[in-house]
Amino acid sequence: MxxxxxxxxxxxxxxxxxxxxxxxxxxxxxxxxxxxxxxxxxxxxxxxxxxxxxxxxxxxxxxxxxxxxxxxxxxxxxxxxxxxxxxxxxxxxxxxxxxxxxxxxxxxxxxxxxxxxxxxxxxxxxxxxxxxxxxxxxxxxxxxxxxxxxxxxxxxxxxxxxxxxxxxxxxxxxxxxxxxxxxxxxxxxxxxxxxxxxxxxxxxxxxxxxxxxxxxxxxxxxxxxxxxxxxxxxxxxxxxxxxxxxxxxxxxxxxxxxxxxxxxxxxxxxxxxxxxxxxxxPAGPRAPGPRTTAARGPRPGDPPSLDGVHLMTAAVEPTLTKALLADTTTVRLRPRYEGSNICTWIGFKHVNYLVEEAVLIHFAHCGMPARLLYEEYGLGLDVVGLDSRILHAFHMDDEAEAEVVPDTSPDDDTLGFKVTLRVDRDGSTLKAVTSKVRVSLRTDTYLGLPTEIPGELARFTVGRLGAHEGAAEAARAAADAAPAAGGDEAAVLAALTEGRNAHAWKWNISYPSCHFTERLQMDGYLRLMEEAKDRFVRDRGISIKTLLDERQWIPVVPHSVIDIVDEALMEEDLYTVYTVEEIYKNFTYTSRMDCYVVRDGRLALTATGRIVHGYALIENRRDWHLVPFDRRVLDALGGKPDGS
The missing domain is CATH 3.40.50.1820 (Alpha/Beta hydrolase fold, catalytic domain)
Known part of the structure; x- marks a missing residue:
C-alpha cells in the first residue's frame, strides 16, 4: 500500500x-x-x-x-x-x-x-x-x-x-x-x-x-x-x-x-x-398464533435448495397466490443424463421433465414449494395438463434457460403456466420448447383430513383429480365409448383395439410411478406414452432397434399432449391404448394414447393424450435430418398386413 x-x-x-x-x-x-x-x-x-x-x-x-x-x-x-x-x-x-x-x-x-x-x-x-x-x-x-x-x-x-x-x-x-x-x-x-x-x-x-x-x-x-x-x-x-x-x-x-x-x-x-x-x-415448540406461510422460510433441517435454486423466495405480498399468479420465474436447468438414449440427443419425456421442474421451482420461488403445500395444508401438487412443442433438439449437457409465466384466467379452476425453454446454439439463443401446463391442488385424505385450506387456494383445490373443468366431459365421453370390462384381460384388450389401428396392453401400476402415497403422476403417463410408441412399432415389425440397425433412423417428437381426467391408483390394472390416427404428408404421424382402469365393471378413462412422431436419419454423432416415410413404414403405421 x-x-x-x-x-x-x-x-x-x-x-x-x-x-x-x-x-x-x-x-x-x-x-x-x-x-x-x-x-x-x-x-x-x-x-x-x-x-x-x-x-x-x-x-x-x-x-x-x-x-x-x-x-x-x-x-x-x-x-x-x-x-x-x-x-x-x-x-x-x-x-x-x-x-x-x-x-x-x-x-x-x-x-x-x-x-x-x-x-x-x-x-x-x-x-x-x-x-x-x-x-x-x-x-x-x-x-x-x-x-x-x-x-x-x-x-x-x-x-x-x-x-x-x-x-x-x-x-x-x-x-x-x-x-x-x-x-x-x-x-x-x-x-x-x-x-x-x-x-x-x-x-x-x-x-x-x-x-x-x-x-x-x-x-x-x-x-x-x-x-x-x-x-x-x-x-x-x-x-x-x-x-x-x-x-x-x-x-x-x-x-x-x-x-x-x-x-x-x-x-x-x-x-x-x-x-x-x-x-x-432455534428448534422447539411452536409459539401459538396465526401463521403466514408466504412469509415463512425453510425450517432448521429443511433442505436449503431445489436443484440449486434457493427456497428463500422474493414473494413479497401477504397473500399466498399473488406472486404465483403474477411473477415470472427464470431458472437454468440441465436435462438428466438418463434422457440421452440415442447419441447425445434428449428424448421428449425428459424435455417434459424440464418443463415440470421449472414449474415446481416457480412454486418454490413464490413461497409455496410442493413440500410445504403437502405438509402444511395437505395439498398434493399435481400436473394435470401438459402440452409441449419441441422446436429444437436438446443435447446431453445442454443448459436450458427456463422461463415460467403464469397463465391463469379469473375463472380458471386450475393453475396455468406458459413455459419456454431456450438454449444457446452457435452464438445465438434459440427458443427450443414452448409448453402449457395446468396444475391442480389435490386434498390428501390418505393420512386423514387436511388442515383448513387457505381461501385463496380453494378454487384450485380438488378432492379428486379430474374434477377440473373439461376433464369430466372427456371422462364421460370415453366411458360411453369404452366397452364393458366384464371379460378377462384378453377380451378387454381385444375390445379396446377392435376396429382401430391400435395396440393395447395391461400394466399393474407400480409405486415408482406414483406420488403422494397413492396415485399415478404425470411423469408416469409420460413414461407410458414413450413405452406405447415402442410397443406399437415393435408389434408392426419396425421396432426402434430395427430401423436404427437397418437405416440409422431415429424417432423424433415435435409435439406431445397429456391430460389427466381421473385418478389411477397404485396397484390398479391400467389398460393403455395407442392408436395411430393420422399420417401427414409422409413426414409425421399423430397417435392417441388413452389409459383406463376397471371400475364397477366398466372401463374408466384416467388420462388421454396425443403425440406427433417423425423419423430422422443420423448424419453423424452430432447431426440428423428428417426423412419421409417409405412404403414399408407407411404400411406398418397404417396397419396394413404387408407392413412387416
Whole structure:
C-alpha cells in the first residue's frame, strides 16, 4: 500500500433505528436481529431512509458512512473495497445478521463475502460473524472477462457524471434545477477523483474472477428495470451464478430502487429478512398464533435448495397466490443424463421433465414449494395438463434457460403456466420448447383430513383429480365409448383395439410411478406414452432397434399432449391404448394414447393424450435430418398386413 495512505480514514457505523419488537437472532445473547446498510460510491446513509421507515419492527438497523461517500475521504482507494466492508461489519456490536449493499457497496459486500467464505478474511473480520444473508441492490456483474471491451470503459468514464447526476435527481426530486444538479454532479465527480473511479471499475473488472458459484450465503438481489448504470440483465446473470439467490426486478425503477419504489423495495427485502430470521430460529415448540406461510422460510433441517435454486423466495405480498399468479420465474436447468438414449440427443419425456421442474421451482420461488403445500395444508401438487412443442433438439449437457409465466384466467379452476425453454446454439439463443401446463391442488385424505385450506387456494383445490373443468366431459365421453370390462384381460384388450389401428396392453401400476402415497403422476403417463410408441412399432415389425440397425433412423417428437381426467391408483390394472390416427404428408404421424382402469365393471378413462412422431436419419454423432416415410413404414403405421 502507498505509505501516504498508511493512516486509514475512519468509518462511522451508527444505529439509525432500534428494534421495536422482539426477534430471534443467531446471537447467543438473545440480542435483536441486526441489519447493516452499505451505501454506494459518492452516496451516504440517507439513501436508506425509505427502508428505515418501512422495514419490519423486529430488525435493528445500522448504517455505515463509508470512506467513498459524497465527500470521498482521500486515500480510501489504497485498500480494497472489501477491507472497508470488513471494518464496517466488525463495528456493529455482535455483528450484523444481514448486510445490505447498494451499487458499489453491493460489489464490495460480494467481494468481502467471497474472501470470508474462502477463509481469506483478515484482522477484525476474523472475529466478526459472517452474516446469515445478504441483499445486493443494483450490483455490477459480468461473468466473463471478454464481456469487457473498450466501449465498456468509454461508457463508464464518459457517463460517470450522468450517473452521479441521476443519484442527485432521485434524492432531491424537483428541488434542484437541472443546471444546478449537473454542476453538483461534476463537483461530486471531482471529489471522487480518478482513483476513486478506478477503484470502482477495477472491482467491476474483477467480477468474472469472483468464485460466486461457491458462496453458501443466501442472497436477495434487487435490480431496477430501467437501471442504465447496472442493468437488470447483469443482476439476473449474477442470480443465476450464485447457488442460493433470489432475484427481484422492480418495474419502473432505475439505479435507486430503494428510493424510487421504496414500498415495493421494502416489501421485497422484508420477505427475505423474515426467511433469514426464521431459518435461524432455534428448534422447539411452536409459539401459538396465526401463521403466514408466504412469509415463512425453510425450517432448521429443511433442505436449503431445489436443484440449486434457493427456497428463500422474493414473494413479497401477504397473500399466498399473488406472486404465483403474477411473477415470472427464470431458472437454468440441465436435462438428466438418463434422457440421452440415442447419441447425445434428449428424448421428449425428459424435455417434459424440464418443463415440470421449472414449474415446481416457480412454486418454490413464490413461497409455496410442493413440500410445504403437502405438509402444511395437505395439498398434493399435481400436473394435470401438459402440452409441449419441441422446436429444437436438446443435447446431453445442454443448459436450458427456463422461463415460467403464469397463465391463469379469473375463472380458471386450475393453475396455468406458459413455459419456454431456450438454449444457446452457435452464438445465438434459440427458443427450443414452448409448453402449457395446468396444475391442480389435490386434498390428501390418505393420512386423514387436511388442515383448513387457505381461501385463496380453494378454487384450485380438488378432492379428486379430474374434477377440473373439461376433464369430466372427456371422462364421460370415453366411458360411453369404452366397452364393458366384464371379460378377462384378453377380451378387454381385444375390445379396446377392435376396429382401430391400435395396440393395447395391461400394466399393474407400480409405486415408482406414483406420488403422494397413492396415485399415478404425470411423469408416469409420460413414461407410458414413450413405452406405447415402442410397443406399437415393435408389434408392426419396425421396432426402434430395427430401423436404427437397418437405416440409422431415429424417432423424433415435435409435439406431445397429456391430460389427466381421473385418478389411477397404485396397484390398479391400467389398460393403455395407442392408436395411430393420422399420417401427414409422409413426414409425421399423430397417435392417441388413452389409459383406463376397471371400475364397477366398466372401463374408466384416467388420462388421454396425443403425440406427433417423425423419423430422422443420423448424419453423424452430432447431426440428423428428417426423412419421409417409405412404403414399408407407411404400411406398418397404417396397419396394413404387408407392413412387416
Amino acid at each position: 502507498n505509505p501516504a495512505y498508511a493512516e486509514e480514514p475512519p468509518i462511522a457505523v451508527r444505529r439509525i433505528r432500534p428494534a421495536a419488537a422482539p426477534a430471534v437472532s443467531a446471537s447467543a445473547d438473545g440480542a435483536p436481529a441486526r441489519m447493516l446498510l452499505l451505501h454506494g460510491l459518492a452516496g451516504g446513509a440517507s439513501v436508506w431512509e425509505g427502508l428505515g421507515a418501512l422495514a419490519g419492527p423486529a430488525w435493528e438497523l445500522w448504517a455505515a458512512d463509508l470512506p467513498w461517500n459524497g465527500f470521498a475521504l482521500p486515500g480510501w482507494w489504497g485498500r480494497p473495497p472489501a477491507h472497508w466492508v470488513e471494518r464496517a461489519v466488525a463495528a456493529v456490536p455482535g455483528g450484523p445478521d444481514v448486510v445490505v449493499g447498494h451499487s458499489f457497496g453491493a460489489n464490495a459486500l460480494l467481494a468481502w463475502l467471497a474472501e470470508t467464505e474462502a477463509g481469506a478474511g483478515a484482522g477484525a473480520g476474523e472475529a466478526a460473524r459472517r452474516p446469515l444473508g445478504a441483499v445486493l441492490v443494483s450490483p455490477f456483474y459480468r461473468p466473463r472477462e471478454d464481456d469487457f471491451d473498450w466501449a465498456t470503459l468509454s461508457y463508464y468514464v464518459n457517463q460517470f457524471d450522468r450517473m452521479l447526476e441521476e443519484g442527485l435527481r432521485v434524492g432531491a426530486g424537483d428541488r434542484l434545477p437541472p443546471e444546478l444538479r449537473h454542476q453538483m454532479a461534476l463537483k461530486v465527480r471531482d471529489c471522487v477523483g480518478p482513483y476513486g473511479w478506478l477503484s470502482f471499475f477495477t472491482m467491476y473488472l474483477d467480477t468474472p474472477r469472483l468464485p460466486v458459484e461457491e458462496l453458501r450465503t443466501p442472497f436477495l438481489i434487487v435490480a431496477g428495470e430501467r437501471d442504465e448504470a447496472a442493468p437488470a440483465a447483469e443482476a439476473e446473470r449474477l442470480a443465476r451464478a450464485l447457488p442460493h439467490a433470489d432475484l427481484r426486478v422492480i418495474t419502473g425503477a432505475g439505479h435507486f430502487p430503494m428510493v424510487e419504489r421504496a414500498a415495493e423495495f421494502s416489501d421485497a427485502v422484508g420477505g427475505f429478512l423474515g426467511r433469514v430470521r426464521d431459518a435461524a430460529r
